[in-house]
Amino acid sequence: MVVILFFGRLSKLTAAVSHNRGASPTAGVPNPGPRGPVSSLRVSSSVFQGSDSELKPDKDGVSDSESKVDSGVPEVPVPPDDTPEVLNKALSGLSSRWKNWWVRGILTLAMISFFFIIIYLGPMVLMMIVLCVQIKCFHEIITIGYSVYHSYDLPWFRTLSWYFLLCVNYFFYGETVTDYFFTLVQREEPLRILSKYHRFISFALYLTGFCMFVLSLVKKHYRLQFYMFGWTHVTLLIVVTQSHLIIHNLFEGMIWFIVPISCVICNDIMAYMFGFFFGRTPLIKLSPKKTWEGFIGGLFATIVFGILLSYVMASCRYFVCPVEFNNDSNSFQVDCEPSELFQLQEYTLPSVLESVTGWTTVRLYPFQIHSIALSSFASIVGPFGGFFASGFKRAFKIKDFANTIPGHGGIMDRFDCQYIMATFVNVYIASFIRGPNPSKVIQQLLALRPDQQLHIFNSLKAHLIEKGLLPAMEVNA
């Protein structure tokens, strides 16, 4: 009876999970895992009869079978091939081995062209795309959590996950809007109140969700609910915070958005090619397809690519200028005097390179030197993000995060290395490139008490006079 219940729930679950994949699962009921049917029966009986009923006087105080549930969870069924019909027909002549490469290749080209199109369309569109990618990644990871824990039927849970996503996004977008759209916010009265009490409002919204979670705890499902709560929060931490760092990078200048993403994509492709042609020594047990040759070849190729790409882009104002919101025209503009980073400078080559190339000096953008640091990070540390995602997929026995992109998997599969890169770029910019945002500093200044403002005013004046920026006697602006 319990076995039927157990398998019945599983098949209902797999039907639910694959409802948005456009195909009914051909696989039957998955295997219960390596421990065999007897223990899984014991497992299922304790899970479904309500594990809270018995309080085993274990030394650890925790029922032993609960931990076995985690290692014996059945696999999420591998979804069938989801390639669109069009591609299928076009490639019907090729053998199955090459078909996969062709599908991946075509989709790669499509994704890259899409990337170029949205860059052309401008900052607003880029922000929307980042938001959509974030929502899709969140959805993918949460769906995996549901299928792992069979928790589709938990009361309130789907609502709460999306609610928390909304809260955190509201908090971050509010901070961004307040920073960059300062004048617009000051003009509109309701926006001003929202921004003044922004943290309090966000906290209140979050607390509401927290209290709803506590009220929704149901006796038999405590552990599952806590797991999903933890799962949601870790996902929010990873996906949402880093997508906002991407948007911060974007506002710094589109080049800080495009170059890192391109470096990661290039490293992926180059490492793959080098591995394909020269690969011999495996790199790490987690991802058996990666090789040392691919890794090192990818590193050098990416550095060269990064230098070339930044050279091409650094001359364009569209990419180099910070994105600003023009209050009068109410639109974004990218027009400025390029900073020193993007002006050609002469560098003297070290003597070893001099003798090789015969040049004494070379004209470079300083940004190209920074791009070497970015490319190195993308090639050396970036793959760890990929290994983390591979480990995660093996831990939960899934092949891909989802089936959104044929041949590639889900959105998260493409973006797993990008998130670490975005965080690194943000920290890099904050540490080595720019100082604080001036409009933010003005905001804080205006929020101080008048006597504090006066005190700062006098200190600032002394500082500026010292540096010779202000004539000593002039005070009237």
Add this chain to the structure above:
Amino acid sequence: RSLPLLEKLFQNESGCIPYRWKNYWIRGVLSIPMISSFFLITYMGPIALIVAVMGVQIKCFHEIITIGYRVYHSYELPWFRTLSWYFLICVNYFFYGETVADYFGGLVQREEPLQFLARYHRFISFALYLAGFCMFVLSLVKKHYRLQFYMFAWTHVTLLIVVTQSHLVIQNLFEGMIWFIVPISIVICNDIMAYLFGFFFGRTPLIKLSPKKTWEGFIGGFFSTVIIGFIMAHLMSRFQYFVCPVEFNSETNRFSVECEPSDLFVMQEYTLPAVLQNALKWETVNLYPFAIHSVFLSSFASLIGPFGGFFASGFKRAFKIKDFASTIPGHGGIMDRFDCQYLMATFTHVYIGSFVRGPNPSKVFQQLLMLQPEQQLGIFHTLHSHLRERGMLPPAATQTE
């Protein structure tokens, strides 16, 4: 679970104190040392308080991680204990670095290595964290992937809850010791009052999660906490020791708590609404504005604070443990005592940020100094016209040096 000494006490009394009161006696007796040590630490000053907060944080982290080990039988996982503690050190380094850079600006500017550390603080913290992340990825072992990911997530959620909020406690402390003492005392008071009201009058259960809580205890605790908080705020507001922001004196290299009390701690006259005037026959009343803020803090502690306790109860039931640990006889672990405090600390911090203080002036000035000269000049002019508008500066040109 109780101390052997107390066991002997009850045995030797041979029925003097009935057995069923034993638990209450132990809880009561242990409450007194806890409250006294709280007073003692408060007396010893800010440094002792920071050290105590740090100690509590480490103990709470240890308790929660130990529960994770037992739940997942993951004591033998390679590297895992090391990595958890390493992440704790990283996050603490990040937060303490930000605090030190903010509040000890003068000290930091003097010492060269500190200056370097402060300037590249975020990068260094991020690099340290990444090293831990890469170690985790390299430590993934074939049969234990899932367990290792669970423990990774467990560690991170614990860090999020315990460590960030203990740093909010410290920031509240720097705002003025009263912002540290009053919220904590209010939560303790609500605990005790709700317990007493529930003991004597309790009838209707409050929530299935905690069967011992009752509506009578909840409401009685709410009203008594508001009153006690009000009285306590009134009593403490006149002491500079509690009211002044904690500052680090660069010359004497010590903390000093001396200042001109802000408006919040200066008695003001409030006109009572007409209904209260008729009842009390007073027209105006002298109150500290802080006492009014304390009403909001007390309300939060009584109404929403218990949800932190319910969350912890749900957590304990989910993982089938009775207490977080056995550190304090009769009470359980440190985390058992502090589960409601964390929510309160976050609320106090957000409250201060939104309603009480503006940004920290020295932090703003530091940021000013980091800007480009043209930006500094632009801000100077903006500030100049702003101050002139408000009449803070004489309109004619003046000599200042």
